[in-house]
Amino acid sequence: MTDLKQHSFRRIFLIAFSSLGFIVSACSQQTAVNVAANADSSSKTLSSNQTTTNTNVIRLAYQKGGIIPISRQRGELERQLVAQNIKVEWSGPFDRCATLLNALNGNRADIGGCGDIPSISGIAAGQPLCIGSVQRPKSDALGNAILVRGDSPIRKPADLIGKKVAVNQGGAGEYLLLKVLEKENIPKEKVQRVYLSPNDAAPALYQGSVDAWAVWEPYISVAQLEHQARRITTTHPAPTYGIMVVRGDAAKENPATVKAALTALSQDGEWLNQHSDAAAEFMVKELKVSDAVAKQATKNRGPESYVFPTTEDISNLQKTADWLLEQKIIPQRVDIAAAVCPL
Template sequence: MVNSLQEHPFSYKQKYHIDKKLAIAASFLGLLACSCSQQTATNVSAKSDTTSNTVSTKTTDKNNVIRLGYQKGGIIPLARQRGELERQLIAQNIKVEWIGPFDRCATLLSSLNGNRADIGGCGDIPSISGIAAGQPLCIGSVQRPRPNSLGNAILVRGNSPIQKPADLVGKKVAVNQGGAGEYLLLKVLEKENIPKEKVQRVYLSPNDAAPALYQGSVDAWAVWEPYISIAELEHKARRITTTHPAPTYGILIVRSDAAKENPVAVKVALTALSEDGEWLNQNTSAASDFLVKELKLSDAVAKQVTKNRGPESYVFPNGEDVANLQKTADWLLEQKIIPQKVDIAASVCPLGTTASR
């Protein structure tokens, strides 16, 4: 379940009242995945910084610590709620620190870059953009694309005359720069043979894009869950796209030095996240309950989000995954979304693991 990596010269001056539910529901790039074991750990609240609050299990041995950065929503905060990942890691003498919540992938990646977190969940587009920008990141595990997922969409107001992508010509569409929203819009335009120059991209964060759409400052919004379900069920927005023309990967992105210096702990954490994700796939009601608690969503919204996202399964990337991600990276370079070529094979974390199909 993907976001802007830099400021853009577009200045969005009008202030909006932001729906409380939207203010607490940050970008949703991956849902579900953690682990199982025994024993309960106690989390100690740590001092917060400008982008996050830190909850940690303190330790003096950095090689026995894994810092998991998270946005609101996604696999890592769900793992924190359920508690099995932490129990399993503690049983292996690995302490866990929870770093977050972050408002979007860009700030999460900045935390990894600044050595304040070791692992975080993002989409492939912002992850590749971060690597291209020279951030010291590597790809830990991936969630393969789900062609039938309804987790991304271009939305319009319920009373909008826009009915299909072709109607976007000459219109303003809110997207997050260098992230999943911009990628979705460009891929939809490409599929429909609409020159991208004929649609104006307005770079906004999700919390700014939502009121901009509802109040008419933009005509459409390219976004992901849980924003889609909130917009549809609570603000009468509607989608003009169904499935994604180029489904994306979810990525558990890792700070490069953590993967090199502490590969065992990183691998254990990634494996635990994957195992708990499989458990949650078999317990969708529990997944919805976690969303209600984490994002303060209504039951109806949480259930639709879970349904739209579909099953979640994180695995270590194999050769086919690397090739697919390389195609995405090359396309991003062609579109001038990233500044330089990214070698995906060289960007996979050196954890001594080859994934199975």
């Protein structure tokens, strides 16, 4: 097992698209990950120089959208890991983080991409998961939004008082709604939360069963471009992390294989950050959405860069976990530092 550069924290991780990430360098076999220019100098880049002597298996779970299905299509991750005697198996697609985390919990997968809110919720519920790598929040990203129908009289968050808003329970949608209400000084009890999966929430909004929907990409672009929905929020008041969630036993029993997979995923993301058109093309193939939806969703989400968490990342995630506990969204406190994978 190799150390991350300037390794200064305790290990274990978590994961999504909610959403939509991208991975593996096509022009280099180096394992160092390029971290965004504004990342602090203590950031840990993903690296893995160790190869295995026996063939290992890593099972990657993916949602409809996100980094992992893009890697599956592109093929570079699989080629890179095969060269390290690691066989890749794919599990999915899953419709949301909750079902993906259940697959990890049930030993049907080893790594999956998810958001920080459902990941923390899963750990709080006792699922044997850890945090492998993280995608830092982007304050100006448009990857989350509260949507209403095009003909709705709702124009701003205050107009949600007395209305029904579809959210995924304990997930990114519920977190977004509560943070927006908090920012606008609207008591959360004055807005009714309706717990629905994205597949159920979309028709509920279009047909008028709910008044609004707190959701993420690519559902936002589908709703806007194909169903004339519109935003009543722009940027997120509390941007969230993306997480590569790891099955706890996989991280303990085969950390070198897990690290190699996380490194390859991050490299794929860095490559696709430089090839946004290719990222959109992969989304079209994966999700069967239009070119317009894919291009807008890719732009809204912004660059995808996964790194091993620093002490600052752990502190930020701890604040989120503590807030979730205060809001009674999770049943017990989560020690984020203890939840980082021992890689």
